[in-house]
Amino acid sequence: MKLGRTLKMGMVGGGPGAFIGEVHRKAVGLIGQIELVGGAFDIDPAQSKQLGKELNLNPSRVYENYGELIKKELQLPVGERMDFVTICVPNNWHFLIAKDLLEADFHVLCEKPMTLTTQEARDLVNVVEKTERIFGLMHNYTGYPMVKLAKDMVSNGDLGEIRKVVVRYSQDWLATALEKTGQKQAAWRVDPKQGGASGCGGDIGTHAVNLAEYISGLKMTHLCAELTAFVEGRQLADDANCLIKYDNGARGVLHVSQIAAGEGNNLAIWIYGEKGGIEWNQEEPNTLQLKPLGGPVQVWMRGNDYVAAYSDAAGRATHLPAGHPEGFYEAMATIYLNFSDTVRAQIMSAKADPIMLDFPNVEDGLRGMLFIETLLASAESEQKWTPFKN
Numbered sequence: 001m002k003l004g005r006t007l008k009m010g011m012v013g014g015g016p017g018a019f020i021g022e023v024h025r026k027a028v029g030l031i032g033q034i035e036l037v038g039g040a041f042d043i044d045p046a047q048s049k050q051l052g053k054e055l056n057l058n059p060s061r062v063y064e065n066y067g068e069l070i071k072k073e074l075q076l077p078v079g080e081r082m083d084f085v086t087i088c089v090p091n092n093w094h095f096l097i098a099k100d101l102l103e104a105d106f107h108v109l110c111e112k113p114m115t116l117t118t119q120e121a122r123d124l125v126n127v128v129e130k131t132e133r134i135f136g137l138m139h140n141y142t143g144y145p146m147v148k149l150a151k152d153m154v155s156n157g158d159l160g161e162i163r164k165v166v167v168r169y170s171q172d173w174l175a176t177a178l179e180k181t182g183q184k185q186a187a188w189r190v191d192p193k194q195g196g197a198s199g200c201g202g203d204i205g206t207h208a209v210n211l212a213e214y215i216s217g218l219k220m221t222h223l224c225a226e227l228t229a230f231v232e233g234r235q236l237a238d239d240a241n242c243l244i245k246y247d248n249g250a251r252g253v254l255h256v257s258q259i260a261a262g263e264g265n266n267l268a269i270w271i272y273g274e275k276g277g278i279e280w281n282q283e284e285p286n287t288l289q290l291k292p293l294g295g296p297v298q299v300w301m302r303g304n305d306y307v308a309a310y311s312d313a314a315g316r317a318t319h320l321p322a323g324h325p326e327g328f329y330e331a332m333a334t335i336y337l338n339f340s341d342t343v344r345a346q347i348m349s350a351k352a353d354p355i356m357l358d359f360p361n362v363e364d365g366l367r368g369m370l371f372i373e374t375l376l377a378s379a380e381s382e383q384k385w386t387p388f389k390n
Contacts, residue, residue, distance in 0.1 A: 114365025
């Protein structure tokens with residue numbers, strides 16, 4: 001779908017030294033038809049202006065705070081003002097900024113977890129429904145082509161009835177008290193006032209459960225969880241282990257850790273059904289293993305025609321030909337592609353094609369917060385098995 005002009009994007013957060021903000025900007029550059037025109041990039045206005053200068057942005061559209069961004073952008077005519085705004089700030093600011101932007105008539109794409117509390121998440125669901133703006137949540141791992149292929153294999157019945165879901169997300173970057181060295185990205189993530197109450201559960205656990213529910217098509221109904229803070233003096237958990245019950249009777253295992261020595265960003269998932277299983281690893285994202293019961297293991301490779309022939313979604317998410325590896329940036333670009341095409345459809349008063357709607361939304365954000373709430377409740381409970389409260 002072509003709009004006849006690029007969409008104009010703003011950003012709140014993602015200032016100098018912010019890893020994820022730079023990733024967003026690079027991902028946007030991969031798909032085209034989106035132009036970053038300004039933002040409020042840092043809590044320090046001088047830092048925000050410095051980044052605006054580095055990005056060659058119009059200084060008049062580099063704002064001191066998001067409130068000024070809203071006020072000044074609304075003074076511009078439709079088509080010149082920002083069409084949507086990406087939020088890349090610590091978790092405690094997500095709800096307020098998203099709410100104010102949506103109510104000011106901007107579409108929003110937000111980093112995860114969506115809010116700090118479940119009540120904020122419920123309130124944001126209501127805001128999105130009321131404003132009828134498009135809201136996207138950056139669970140970027142669902143943007144990989146082989147993840148979309150896996151989802152279609154499950155939904156098409158290739159594995160049969162799903163019996164078991166195992167998902168693991170292991171890192172080691174918080175294996176020491178990094179937050180005490182002045183490292184900003186570590187400091188806010190282990191501060192309950194900024195990062196929320198669950199530590200690794202919110203930071204990487206929400207990614208893992210979103211991936212599991214996205215591919216399997218199942219919903220978690222109960223958790224039995226254990227949380228541990230291994231690093232001395234740390235307020236929030238840096239390791240979590242969960243048993244899971246799903247709505248079809250399947251069982252699951254979830255392991256997330258940020259103190260797993262030697263691990264980089266090791267997100268992996270195994271799904272087993274009556275007729276076979278699948279395996280995918282984010283550090284080797286261009287292949288998907290299909291394991292038929294009683295048959296040889298099949299290795300499906302991204303970029304080949306047979307992948308696109310099987311899965312339209314995987315084909316749409318493929319940016320390079322076979323043999324040219326794709327990764328983290330391209331997966332995030334796929335989320336932006338689907339989100340931005342849905343925004344375009346609304347601007348044109350057209351109905352978005354279902355394949356465009358394949359991006360995490362406000363309901364996924366609520367699921368993430370329900371997971372965190374249930375995780376904490378189970379970890380503190382003597383009964384352990386704790387139901388999700390929808």
